Amino acid sequence: MRKMIVAGNWKMNTTLPEGEKLVKELVDLLSDYKGEKGIIIAPPFTHLNAVNNLITNTSIHLAAQNCASEESGAYTGEVSAAMIAATGAKYVILGHSERREYFNESGETLLRKTQLTLQNQLNPIFCIGEQLTQRESEQHEATVKKQLEETVFKLPKSDFEKLILAYEPVWAIGTGKVASPEQAQEMHAFIRQLIVEKYDEKTAENMSILYGGSCKPNNATELFSQQDVDGGLIGGASLKAEDFRAIINS
Ligand code: 13P
Numbered sequence: 521m522r523k524m525i526v527a528g529n530w531k532m533n534t535t536l537p538e539g540e541k542l543v544k545e546l547v548d549l550l551s552d553y554k555g556e557k558g559i560i561i562a563p564p565f566t567h568l569n570a571v572n573n574l575i576t577n578t579s580i581h582l583a584a585q586n587c588a589s590e591e592s593g594a595y596t597g598e599v600s601a602a603m604i605a606a607t608g609a610k611y612v613i614l615g616h617s618e619r620r621e622y623f624n625e626s627g628e629t630l631l632r633k634t635q636l637t638l639q640n641q642l643n644p645i646f647c648i649g650e651q652l653t654q655r656e657s658e659q660h661e662a663t664v665k666k667q668l669e670e671t672v673f674k675l676p677k678s679d680f681e682k683l684i685l686a687y688e689p690v691w692a693i694g695t696g697k698v699a700s701p702e703q704a705q706e707m708h709a710f711i712r713q714l715i716v717e718k719y720d721e722k723t724a725e726n727m728s729i730l731y732g733g734s735c736k737p738n739n740a741t742e743l744f745s746q747q748d749v750d751g752g753l754i755g756g757a758s759l760k761a762e763d764f765r766a767i768i769n770s
Pocket of ligand 1: 694732735753754
């Protein structure tokens with residue numbers, strides 16, 4: 521059975537002391553968590569090791585927000601999948617629209633990052649989603665299909681099964697303009713059907729597909745109650761421990 525997951529993408533926010541404070545608050549608030557949702561937080565690279573120490577023996581798991589597209593060597597400023605794995609992190613967010621847009625990450629690059637992540641026993645949280653103009657011109661389904669075909673649909677089933685997918689419509693990210701539950705459900709069902717066609721029914725049924733984009737305590741319950749929405753990838757609201765807990769408990 522597929523898992524409900526709530527993952528917090530902190531993006532480029534918090535210094536290490538601020539991040540440690542936030543994690544301690546979260547650990548405190550979630551100390552009696554008995555729910556079945558998987559909980560993941562993705563702080564900046566500089567925090568991974570310290571955060572990993574703070575979440576040992578808790579229900580919180582650790583993700584990085586990116587990784588290099590090369591294994592190792594002369595790539596100044598990059599952080600490899602092996603380095604991330606050595607911090608204790610278990611997940612890596614890949615394909616986020618901010619990385620596609622501001623850092624020109626192509627399908628080819630993202631596939632390479634996904635493969636390196638998997639080779640290092642890390643699970644990718646792979647993001648897809650259309651821009652506003654693509655939705656307005658009815659290209660949202662075609663866009664997401666292309667994003668999958670260029671990247672993770674090139675993986676063998678045994679690798680693809682290790683992914684978590686996140687549908688994040690770009691127009692909903694950081695805008696306060698959340699997708700309606702119907703819009704989210706429609707896209708998640710569409711993505712799941714693509715997985716049926718590419719792999720098989722069982723693979724599609726077991727895949728967690730998270731929704732991301734202005735997901736907040738006041739809209740999470742309705743979004744998460746949609747049949748094909750298996751939790752959320754949370755930006756802004758993951759920076760407030762109370763809000764993140766409220767979303768987890770949605
Ligand atoms: P917001 O929740 O701030 O809209 O960000 C969503 C997101 O991009 C998560 O990866």
